[in-house]
Amino acid sequence: MFGSILEHIKEYIDLTDLEIEQFTSVLIVKKLRKRQFLIEEGDRVNYQYFVVSGCLKAYEVDGNGEEHIIQFARENWWISDFKAFFDQVQSRLNIDAIEESTVIGIEKNDLEELYLKVPKFERFFRIKLTRAYVALQNRILSSLEKTNEEQYLEFQQAYPNIEQRIPNYMIANYLGIKPESLSRIRKRLVSR
Amino acid sequence: MFGSILEHIKEYIDLTDLEIEQFTSVLIVKKLRKRQFLIEEGDRVNYQYFVVSGCLKAYEVDGNGEEHIIQFARENWWISDFKAFFDQVQSRLNIDAIEESTVIGIEKNDLEELYLKVPKFERFFRIKLTRAYVALQNRILSSLEKTNEEQYLEFQQAYPNIEQRIPNYMIANYLGIKPESLSRIRKRLVSR
DNA sequence: AAAAAAAATTGACTTAAGTCAATTTTCAAA
DNA sequence: TTTGAAAATTGACTTAAGTCAATTTTTTTT
DSSP: OOHHHHHHHHTTOOOOHHHHHHHHTTEEEEEEOTTOEEEOTTOBOOEEEEEEESEEEEEEEOTTSOEEEEEEEETTOEESOHHHHHHTOBOOOEEEESSSEEEEEEEHHHHHHHHHHOTHHHHHHHHHHHHHHHHHHHHHHHHHHSOHHHHHHHHHHHSTTGGGTSOHHHHHHHHTSOHHHHHHHHHHHHTO | OOHHHHHHHHTTOOOOHHHHHHHHTTEEEEEEOTTOEEEOTTOOOOEEEEEEESEEEEEEEOTTSOEEEEEEEETTOEESOHHHHHHTOOOOOEEEESSSEEEEEEEHHHHHHHHHHOTHHHHHHHHHHHHHHHHHHHHHHHHHHSOHHHHHHHHHHHSTTGGGTSOHHHHHHHHTSOHHHHHHHHHHHHTO
């Protein structure tokens, strides 16, 4: 059950058997049916999650009741409302399963203890967060300098094969455009 | 000279005198005149920088020669091309001084050594990066759900008093709109 | 397999921001 | 302090994406 998360972590830090034991002993496994919530707006967020299988989305609902997707998370991605988790404030995001999914959760206090017992995990998350930060910078730069069509093509590169798993209207939403516009972009692309 | 960076770090971790010495001994100070480059596209990036005074901008130049500002950094902000720094690849970003500025730099190898000698610095940067990641998520969410006018008002909140220091066309650029559009937004705002 | 629901597409029209050009204001250098 | 350059503003027009409504296609449920 913990194979994939251990493989994932070993890409960044080496762990002894004891450290693996200290880590896995605090993990919990959660299975979600399609459309089931992992986190709802307003929740206290005591876990951050690693996706073992399936696919989830994190989104905010604005004042007009419109959803805005900030992240898709599939196999080997981390997801949570990190602001709410970190600062122990109410969640601003909703996170739910697009497909039936399995996630591994680690509780905030357990993680804090783990940091003290095995400081390498600080390193692990520092590295992951550096990469996540750079990825978001890239996404902002793309939105500043690329056409919607180019951003859609980049999305396909960044999330290969995900279009079979996610409806177009969610992709449009993630890209910040209307489903009608994405449909027109797709039409233009096939006719070339 | 190192007062402000030490104050900044002490907000997140406690340091002994020895650790302070180990840290400050590897710092370098750099003064920049207005418009001087800290990093240019294509450079190897061996430092990350903390802004002691002044203000800088990080931006990418696209295929049409247009600049796109991804970050302003004023007092107590960190700035670099973190992708280039971390992965030791050529810089994609330019960073230059909007005003005469003083920055403190730490070299990559020195930082790696520091992480080994004083693992608390892993924690420090993990926390900083978590916050930076959340800030970029917020920025993306704003771009998805807010009007340009609302984003401009948010910018004023997020960077109070910075409008006296940065020309409007740079703010427009950062917001992803044209100077003419920002001018019209500002006009609408005063007439209310 | 049929029926219902959800998603995607298409067309006609609207709108917010972009473009381009001219003018005014502000700032910086000589 | 003047002068030139840079920045900001304004108006007229264009354009890309949004809106709304109808229709078709796909998916899900019974």
